Amino acid sequence: MNTDQIKGKWNQIKGNAKQKYGVEMDDEEAFSEGKYDEMVGKIQEKTGKAKEDIKKEIDSW
Known part of the structure; x- marks a missing residue:
């Protein structure tokens, strides 16, 4: 597991928060x-x- 994969996991946690x-706060x-x-975190973790x-x-895209 490289550092970008670890950062991907962190991005997923931030995204959930x-x-x-x-x-x-009803903030869309x-x-x-x-x-x-x-989404970026999941891609980062996988790739x-x-x-x-x-x-x-x-x-x-």
């Missing part, structure tokens, strides 16, 4: 950001790619 905050933007962070590379790849 943002989602919970978004639900509690925070909830959406949390979902995005969670071991850097977060910035994954974001560029997603933006190109």
